[in-house]
Amino acid sequence: MTDASAPAGLNTEEAVKSYYGKTLKTSSDLKTSACTSQPGQLPKFIRAALGSVHDEVTSRYYGCGPVFPTALKGASVLDLGSGSGQDCYVLSKLVGPEGRVVGLDMTDEQLEVANKYIDYHTKLFNYSTPNVSFVKGYMEKMQEAGLESNQFDIIVSNCVINLSKDKRAVLSEALRVLKVGGELYFSDVYADQDLPPGIREHEELWCECVVGALYWKDLYKLAKEIGFSTPRLVTAGIFDIEDKSYKEFLGDAKFVSVTYRLFKLPETSSEDATVTYNGGIEGFEEEFNFDHGIVFKKGEECNVKAGLVSILTHSRYQKYFTICPGEKKGPGKCSKLEKDPFEYCAERGNKKGCC
């Protein structure tokens, strides 16, 4: 999971920089589908934003899932491992001119492509000044990259944290730079087991976002130790490793790409409450999917557990809800915490692109 299972004999930082900076030219150069598995259907307005991103940027997309949470207008967003910038440009459109997006990446060639199209997208979106910037740096050391504490509403990351040898440092830094009530909403690759260190030494499979994957249960442990709320599964999709030699090398290990949301909440405790979604979130006027199991319907009173009450009370979602602490009205809404993502995919009866 963390330092203990990081590959001892591999300089992952240099290998990853060289892979994304020099070896790969476009997404079609990838050897596995880890980086391009795409669970879920996107809403129309997000597909439209995606469709407007410059071709050179999208041709170098290596993400594994959607990183576009709801209620983004005016938000400040940080993208860890922003690559050529595709998600940043979509987010630039979604946060609007009052919001801002910062992409952080360590690889010069990726930053070069991302920076090249700032003016293009600023004009396209009709903004008077750019609301996107790209910063060079390491996600394990965001202070060094000049990212101050408590400044972002949302952090996204798409198929990047698996590439880090020090996932604890990444999540700790993410917690530091988030505002209270902010969230880490990210897609990444997970394994169905704690991979043995020997497997983690495979340089190409590390760079392909496979053998750096956390055992999915370890994310819950890590999140708790660091101080995030319990991770909530949004969507997931299993992908197959097709290459025969990779398959043999990996043995019985299985991999899944999952989108999770984790919140930074104050230490004060909340109690169960009756909450009502009042509408108002762009694209989700009538109902709003909070995670894989919870759908809020506009005007429906429902009973939710303290953990979710705390999220709704302290996050950007607060203004869209009426919250009555201590009351128990309407149907209970909860989703299974620590949901097994492999089980989630199996329940949907497909292996790729489920939900």
Ligand SMILES: C[S@@+](CC[C@H](N)C(=O)[O-])C[C@H]1O[C@@H](n2cnc3c(N)ncnc32)[C@H](O)[C@@H]1O
């Ligand atoms: C698989 S690509 C994903 C890029 C982008 N998120 C996308 O969806 O296209 C991984 C990216 O993360 C960057 N990266 C990997 N490890 C990093 C680290 N420790 N700090 C900053 N960037 C990192 C790489 O340079 C690369 O651009």
